[in-house]
Amino acid sequence: MADVVPAGGHPGPATATGSVGAPYPAGWEADVVLTDGSTTRLRPIRPDDADALQAFHVAQSERSTYLRFFASLERLPDRDLERLVTVDHVTRVALVAVSGSPEAGTPERILGVARYDLVEPETAEVAFNISDAHQGKGLGSVLLEHLAAAARERGVRRFVAEVLPQNGRMLAVFKDAGYAVRQRTEDGVVQVGFDIDPTDRSLAVAADREHRAEARSMRALLWARSVVVVGPGTADAAEASLPARQAARVLAGLVPEVRSGRLTVHTVGVGDGAGLDDTGVHHHLRIDDVPGPVELAVVALPATHVLDAARRLGALGVRGLVLLSGGFAEAGPEGLARQRLLLGVAHGAGMRVVGPSSFGLLATHDGTTLDASLVDRPPRAGRLGLFCQSAPLAVTLLAAVERRGLGLAQLVSAGHRADVSGNDLMQFWGEDDDTDVVALYLESIGNPRKFSRVARRLAAHKPVVVLTAGRSGHVVPPGHAVRPTRAPRRTLEEVLRQSGVVRVENVHQMLDVVQVLAHQPLPAGRRTAVLASSTGVAALVAEAAAAAGLVMTGRVELLAEDASPAQVQAAVERVYTDPEVDVVVVVRIPTLGVEDAVLPGEVARAAARTGRTTVTCMYDLHGITAQLTADDPQGRARTVPAYAAPEDAALALGHAARYAAWRAADRGVPVHPDGVDTRAAGRLVAGLLAASGATDGAPLALDPTQTAELLTAAGIHVWPSVRVHDADEAVAAADRLGWPVAVKTTVPALRHRADLGGVRLDVADEVELRADVAGILALAGDHDPGEDVPPLEVQAMAPHGVACVVRSVEDPLFGPVISLGVAGDASDLLGDVAYGVPPLTDVDVADLVRTPRAAPRLFGYRGLPALDVAALEDLVARVSVLADALPDVRSLELNPVVVSPQGLAVLGAYASVAPADRADAARRLARP
Structure with a gap:
């Protein structure tokens, strides 16, 4: 994939130094995943890149050089x-994709370059150049x-380019990006132009590329068939350090598949020495002695030794590094610096x-179990994908999975x-035919907006069960790089609700x-029948079912403790043939x-x-x-799950029914109200920030005129008002405004x-207005409205x-959090407010308006x-689009909004x- 350049083959005039115009934008640095599952780093170009660019x-x-120049x-x-x-x-902006890490002793090598040069206000000419060895990996699309994204930050809204007709790869990158590309051929060169404001299609294309890349990167880990285990080299296991014991445990889990040849x-x-042992494991004295390529590395070393090991493992072509060791970000600033170098x-x-x-991690695929974990005995193979963060919780989860007889497809801690997060695993599970259900225990969520997007995509065809540490999601365990949040505690609930995931309260409920x-198949509805051994139990079950959101149909069958097999069969038949169930x-x-010898089989077969x-x-x-297992008409084994208590059974069934309803419902389309001009709003906000000269990040409060102008760009009209000092000015x-007034x-x-007299409505004449002004001024006499x-x-x-x-x-x-409430003390005091996290669909907006109890x-x-x-709903949609497009709008309040017939x-x-x-x-993999 060669790049494109302006006519003449060179960019426009250069500035004297890289610091002219703006400081080095470190925020543009990123670590990204390519479509082959590998990673690379992106960053702005620097003057000291001259030698690396020449080598590139x-x-x-x-051919690539000709297409470039x-x-x-x-x-x-x-x-x-020097100019480049x-x-x-x-x-003039340029980004380079590089491999290597100079700060860790690995020289950088340029893999690709992307640049733009401003040719007129809001329009820039772009050029791309991808190394021959990295073509076909999606690097051009990533760049x-x-x-x-960098151009939009600088106010650029349109890209143009000149491409030779034979440069089909580059033309395809532009067309496939999801923008509305226009092109024409002039003098044997293809002239390309397109707006770079995000569109539904461009966002979907980027999300799909990201999905495929991250899924493939996880596949390389979970389906690895060659592994290297790196330990500290302690000979006596009884006296060994924790890393030595960890490495020995991992090796023990891998040996059975080594013996089988898989x-x-x-x-x-x-262990000791080098060579091939009687189990088929190859032992080496140094990492450099291992013959590559090797797909997966499991490392249990003191933290200070990990960096050198990672550098040497990279030379073996390792695609994934499972790090059992601690001593990184959770250990303070020194550990955080060590973690950054490692990444x-x-x-x-x-x-x-x-x-x-x-x-x-644990994974079973094509009959092979990859047990690169610390588990003593892995659960049997199954179709559950399990993700957790902390190692101690993984022990608890695996033990519970084993006790319940649940089969496990994958576990990743x-x-x-x-680096690797629950978002990555959900991308993989979206493509994995070995997994039917996904469960995640999340101690923290570092990127809730991406989580919502990825989970929503996955939940559309596979159930996703989520347990968070703390209901608010504000828990930040040591070592987790999570931004602070000021959002209300209910915001996480809304993120999860919009995502379609099943949220549970504890590990017991999760399983x-x-x-x-x-x-079991997903419920077709919520109409519930009960088959119970007594009227008391039936009443208990009915209450629990109703509390779980199920609907009792009145179909209650009672089975006496001494019921005959024929009576059991007849009762089961009546329940399962009822069309209202x-x-x-x-x-x-x-x-x-005494265990029932008849009912389990009858229920299993009927279900x-x-x-x-x-x-x-x-x-x-x-x-x-x-x-409780029987085959369905398609020959698939179906098991009726058994629970310790009726309340547990009803609660689990209620969650399943709600998920089924969400999955069957119309989730709507992204809202795009007519007349929302985010470009104009963006220019206004950028101009206000530039004029303010503020550098401390403190919010700049807009005056009424500026606020009205911002909202006008979103198609929102604010009723004009006049601020006055006394009764004469009020009259x-x-x-001017027209009577009556407020x-x-x-x-x-x-x-x-x-209610306190701070607002007077329907003021019809001058006499009434002067009296109301006097009353308000007297009421507010002890308060200061603010300077000027x-x-x-x-x-x-x-x-x-x-x-x-x-x-x-x-x-x-x-990111942006939208809220709606009916004005008044009751809503404020009782917290009767609905929340939404953009981007919203029309269904999301409708739900938001109907959620408050006062709705x-x-x-x-x-x-x-x-x-x-x-x-x-239209107003909420406009606020949503504005907030989603302009993160620099720190806060916006429309109060009051009077809704009339x-x-x-x-x-x-x-x-x-x-x-x-x-x-x-x-920049989803930007280092912490």
């Missing part, structure tokens, strides 16, 4: 070389994504890192997840839900404690035959059992408090309706006319802006 150029083929050049002339590496990071395993520093070495060599402090999702709860606990989702609580049965304002104080504590703020505000009266509050806040962790007031409450909910009126608006850097930028 010399190594290119004659429209001529053959064996070497870049010194003048051109000297940029101002504003009007285009990152260059476009794995090739090498060790360094594990630089690993990503520079194309490796993903699982850990530090990982329990390891990410430890402190310096309860997994049991039914993995071994979707799901079944079976509870039979004999008082004599498998009819497809009715079934859960049970039976004496002496727990988890996945043979007694003059009312004459008059209110600008004192924040009283601004929206009609007139104490009163006059506004034309809006139609009567229900007052709402719409807010958007840019959070460092969650019925919008729909004709107690005989009042229904209000214009569609107008409110025909339309709405935004009567107050308050906004602040500040530079922001979102966690979910394309």
